[in-house]
Amino acid sequence: ETGVTQTPRHLVMGMTNKKSLKCEQHLGHNAMYWYKQSAKKPLELMFVYSLEERVENNSVPSRFSPECPNSSHLFLHLHTLQPEDSALYLCASSQVTGAYEQYFGPGTRLTVT
């Protein structure tokens, strides 16, 4: 595997379910990010991790819970989501935080029913 991978690619879940999104980067980077991409809206930054420490939580509801066990892996745990949470969730990594090129994964298309 190369670059940034995400699983699953598609996910349908009910509002009472609990699921997790997984991201893995094979680039040796120290910073990882979660973004939300909704139709007709800009990419929204959700969380930033630097060396496994959360450095940014962009006013995201607590029903989204990130976890970064090491610098290569990032999870987004989901529970009691709302239909408006349906979106494309993108993971990205960069060498460090700051004005550095970010490499994006293919995303997980989430539908909340």
Place this chain on the structure above:
Amino acid sequence: GQNIDQPTEMTATEGAIVQINCTYQTSGFNGLFWYQQHAGEAPTFLSYNVLDGLEEKGRFSSFLSRSKGYSYLLLKELQMKDSASYLCAVSNTGKLIFGQGTTLQVKP
């Protein structure tokens, strides 16, 4: 507040030149990025400007004027595969703030 504006949609002809504009008003500035995103795919890096002026990379060029809060992406010799969304993003305090993206359709 933070505000980044791009046109929502543009159409151009194969072989032509197109310029996609981006204006920004942000509390801080550490550089401006352009990304390309094909439908259903991940955004991929195109260019980065931190100083005023033009950066050229093959068929793509990007320009920045910090005093005007303005950037553009110039695509030359358009190809059908250039049909995609083009995202302008400003780096500020360690994070990227994205515009809504410009969807470019290239027609034969």
